[in-house]
Amino acid sequence: MNGAGTLMDFLDEPFPDVGTYEDFHTIDWLREKSRDTDRHRKITSKSKESIWELIKSLLDAWSGWVVMLLIGLLSGTLAGVIDLAVDWMTDLKEGVCLSAFWYSHEQCCWTSNQTTFADRDKCPQWQKWAELMTGHAEGAGAYLLNYFLYILWALLFSFLAVSLVRVFAPYACGSGIPEIKTILSGFIIRGYLGKWTLLIKTVTLVLAVSSGLSLGKEGPLVHVACCCGNLFCSLFSKYSKNEGKRREVLSAAAAAGVSVAFGAPIGGVLFSLEEVSHSLFYQIRLIFASFLDLPVVTVCYLLQVSYYFPLKTLWRSFFAALVAAFTLRSINPFGNSRLVLFYVEYHTPWYMAELVPFILLGVFGGLWGTLFIRANIAWCRRRKTTQLGKYPVLEVIIVTGITALLAYPNPYTRRSTSELISELFNDCGALESSQLCDYYNNPNMSRPVDDIPDRPAGPGVYNAMWQLTLALIFKIVITIFTFGMKIPSGLFIPSMAVGAIAGRIVGIAVEQMAYHHHDWIIFKNWCRPGADCVTPGLYAMVGAAACLGGVTRMTVSLVVIMFELTGGLEYIVPLMAAAVTSKWVADAFGKEGIYESHIQLNGYPYLDIRDEFTHRTLATDVMRPRRNDPPLAVLTQDSTTVEDVETLIKDTDYNGFPVVVSRESERLIGFVQRRDLTLAIKNARQKQDGVVSSSVVYFTEDAPQLPASNPQPLKLRRILNLSPFTVTDHTPMETVVDIFRKLGLRQCLVTRSGRLLGIITKKDVLRHMAQMMNQDPESIMFN
């Protein structure tokens, strides 16, 4: 009796790692949720026992907010540091600040008192390398020296980046968005969000962006924020021991990442309205203000990525995003340019006839999106399957070399891509000194500064057109080869750049056409001489939206909201027209966006919530075993021996086994995970006396009646899932897909009139869906 008692106790103790998952496996959302409810119930009932337990339960309840606070603080800080470091290192390629070498070009001249407003970026403290080394600022020699050093720095940065990634954290490469989508949908990739990945991705992101490659930092910032989330999960067993709860935190962290990567719309606007006051009140109001901007972007984001989270998570995510945005702002006091990604203000309305070029830009965006996705995926597949993939360092060095070599001579590719986009978006004021604003001014002009009529273009503009065309071709080609290399690389900025360049070119063309041919019938109605009717900057913005839409296929709403960020609220119609066109055009060539394509390329088991499955197959067509396969590997509830189980585990690679009453009746009683079974038997062999190979394993409440000569049986009911999900063999696959998608299942058993027939796993579902869409079912690799 006593012995049995101890045995019971022992078996009711959880042994370590029960209920965890193997690497590259799918989690079971229902099980995770139910485990968390158990834990919660235990804490609640314990909390009535003593004050100490009560405090512990309160701490547990507040741990969610604490984690959010920490995530916000750390990811905001990292984003701020990355911003500052990128600014500095990008400028370091060209020169150095003599007054303080850690200043970027802008900061250097900002702090200098010899700077005039017109020549903001020229000051004696900032010297180009050639000037510093030889004393000559001008001339062919100086140019070549600067050119050479520019390439050298770029090579150094990218070499460092790729080496660090290779040696310390291979997962730190890429944008990370496809993997994070997969992880959030319930997949385990150990180390993908680890400490090393966090550290190395932060450092190498700075290096990669500074090296001048055609890549952005927005996607990787989301990855960095998710790493922060994962880091802080490990502080609380509530999150570290439950993969479902962990994903709640990761989703919030991703929201914080989006918030720091893209800045905050209304808050930014408010900021620019209120630049004057700097009191504490102002700070507090800023907190409130940032509250507002988060919802729209973040809700949209969360709707895109999150599957199974309660509303509570949404509030926490807002909080994390808010803290992150505020931290970023506190760190980055120079220039409000970083608050909103790009902030523009146009003063003239757009006209109906302009919808034609806008829609053409949409078509361009869609075509570019298709071209980019196809070419990039083909190149990445080649990298995966051929020798090419074996020399990642060399590949990065070569691409960086070519990029730097071609980028330097062209002023539009030499500078950082976000500066380029900013300039392209800008409307030409009267005082603008840029080459793009080199118009012939009307001498008898008496209008206010922000309402300048259309003017004839000067030689600078024509020059810029050529340079922009070259930059466009260069960006289009080089981005295809850059995205997917073994360094951190985002895609937002390069896509926007391609669109912005194309848009600006079209915009200037339309503007000049309207100026020189204002008597044409299409211009007559809205473009009288002396009117300010075409805004080339708006065309750049529209083009950027179109290209972003074509590449990412994000729901149009997200693209629109992205552009609300730029402050151009009145121009949503042009943006919408272009984005919708772009999505339609791109969808005509293939439904998948770049992230989905990469998920597919990597074979991750990602079940898109938006796919509709309408084929008329039944569960029986998809389940395993197939017609000629060996029968399903099952365990019986009280007649299998330890040895049988071990043989089964050794001979098969299934992730779990159904448990039936007996092989004859095939009545299902539950499901046991392979991992739990392995651990339980190993544990029992080590710690429990009398468990030998011939011991019977039983899953029932009471031990089976066995002859006295038999060794002590082993009770494993604890690890048995008594509520496995079942469907009948006649269930339409449409319903099965729905169940997997909405409930987040890992597997589902198939029965007919109470008899167990087979099993369907998430992988089977995905393979079947791929097959139905005439794709290679073998492309789904993990389970």
Added chain:
Amino acid sequence: MNGAGTLMDFLDEPFPDVGTYEDFHTIDWLREKSRDTDRHRKITSKSKESIWELIKSLLDAWSGWVVMLLIGLLSGTLAGVIDLAVDWMTDLKEGVCLSAFWYSHEQCCWTSNQTTFADRDKCPQWQKWAELMTGHAEGAGAYLLNYFLYILWALLFSFLAVSLVRVFAPYACGSGIPEIKTILSGFIIRGYLGKWTLLIKTVTLVLAVSSGLSLGKEGPLVHVACCCGNLFCSLFSKYSKNEGKRREVLSAAAAAGVSVAFGAPIGGVLFSLEEVSHSLFYQIRLIFASFLDLPVVTVCYLLQVSYYFPLKTLWRSFFAALVAAFTLRSINPFGNSRLVLFYVEYHTPWYMAELVPFILLGVFGGLWGTLFIRANIAWCRRRKTTQLGKYPVLEVIIVTGITALLAYPNPYTRRSTSELISELFNDCGALESSQLCDYYNNPNMSRPVDDIPDRPAGPGVYNAMWQLTLALIFKIVITIFTFGMKIPSGLFIPSMAVGAIAGRIVGIAVEQMAYHHHDWIIFKNWCRPGADCVTPGLYAMVGAAACLGGVTRMTVSLVVIMFELTGGLEYIVPLMAAAVTSKWVADAFGKEGIYESHIQLNGYPYLDIRDEFTHRTLATDVMRPRRNDPPLAVLTQDSTTVEDVETLIKDTDYNGFPVVVSRESERLIGFVQRRDLTLAIKNARQKQDGVVSSSVVYFTEDAPQLPASNPQPLKLRRILNLSPFTVTDHTPMETVVDIFRKLGLRQCLVTRSGRLLGIITKKDVLRHMAQMMNQDPESIMFN
């Protein structure tokens, strides 16, 4: 052989009404979805056969858009007509337009050329009744005559309204929102969205609003739009024969209803910016513009109500909402006031210290919400259970009489509630003639009109304060008794009115305090003499948001967006603070909003997607039969006779019966709906020879082996659902609730080791949830 062939054919023909639902029953979403996929597949395969079939399939594909267009046109038209009729009839209570009796007061004076801007609402064409009848416009006699006629008109309108509702369409009463939420979640209420309801609700809504009762037209407009949706569903068998698809259309119709009820934000703003131009281009741009405003409001709305719809539905909903908004605008060309519900512009910022009164208003809103919900539910319960419910006409007459009697003497309750709210929201300009703006002007004022410093209040303001206080008490009390009467009645406007009155009172109090005590420490920092620091209109807006939040408990975001509509984008922080406080305060007294409370009062089976179920019960605790109940009523697959089935149907009132292999094995093979079974047997008895009471009913593929003497067996496999949903008895209820919620199930069977144990219906789930929350489980009435 031939006979068997005919038999098969006959049985494969669907007999009418198979797969439909009884009134007051829950639909099975999975079954509806799968039936639609079948239909779709059939059409697609047929379309390859001939041109005619191809055209039919194209028509089928486009029918969704056609329905949306029709819904948009009709609901926009109805909304426009209702708006115009309400304006006219509200004014009819006071007087008539001599130049054209169908003109409202505003239109009458608008068309008159004897009107000056200062006296917009005074013109000779418009005469009060007393003036018209006696020739005396002033004096106690005229006043009393007007008073008397005002009450008379109100009584006439409300008597007509309640009589029409009672005689022709009992479902036309109330706001309709609770029922529409329930219907959209998958419940059948026949006639609730019928033609008669549409007609009568439209007419009586006008009457009810015009009668001056304390009710709004926003909720009923959504109901009207849903009726339009249902009407057009019947044109296409795709929608009329599938309850799931029908709900897609209804959801879109509801979006259209929201769009016409609340107006459109950005579009409205754009409109006011561009009032000058009136070209065709302008019209087309307006279409585009309205595209923008819909997303935010409508997405939020759709997220609130819709469960199971694909993304495609969202786009169609936008389209319907857009058409509806545009139709409304085309019909209602007078005054842009109707485009956005309330449009205000304030010129001064708010200050940190003002958050204190704002939060106090939030507390007020929460308390009022709680009070209103409790009192209204108590009153409605009394109406349901006592004699009171038997005299709806008398009740309406009495309430109208009291309302009119008390409302007329007070200028703030005499006019229509939306005008009142509009005035309360308004900031006092220098030229404002209203009593609320009766301030002592500073003689040496030289500021622009829209930046008037705070001034001391004149006697008019103090007078208004008293009248507003009385109006507040009156509105609070009368709304409790009005909402739920047997006439169409919305709750948005009365709730907002209560909040706006309270807010304005607080606002004026703060303003005067700040003016007279600007040396107090709290005012010193931000309210110097001569500054315009307090905007009482803003307080009214904040109060309205707080009360709306307290009553409806809509997610804070929706409240905020509602108020984006009013154009006060910069004032979201005050609105947010008040709405959040209001929600917290109200939630502390009870989680349910007014709509959920009414759903509960009526016992509808509504499973809120937001409720979290965390209790640790198992499926076995909830399933029927309970421990001491008779065993589950089942059918066997091939040994039940027609007579047995008929007895079972007669003796029980279950909605369906599981079919098992045999009573001994209890192996489940499927589930059959009661309604289908009844219809099939009735049909077979009538049309199929040889079917008698002793015929065996079988559900297998092949007829059972029977002695030759037996009568011909009846095959019913066609109506058997071969993929019923099952869970094991050990499944946690948390999971079961999740399954019901996410998959939209109607019932779920419970098994243990392959044996059928019992059944859980949606009603059982809701009852169990009510029990766990210590509520009366018997309150859930329908299944």
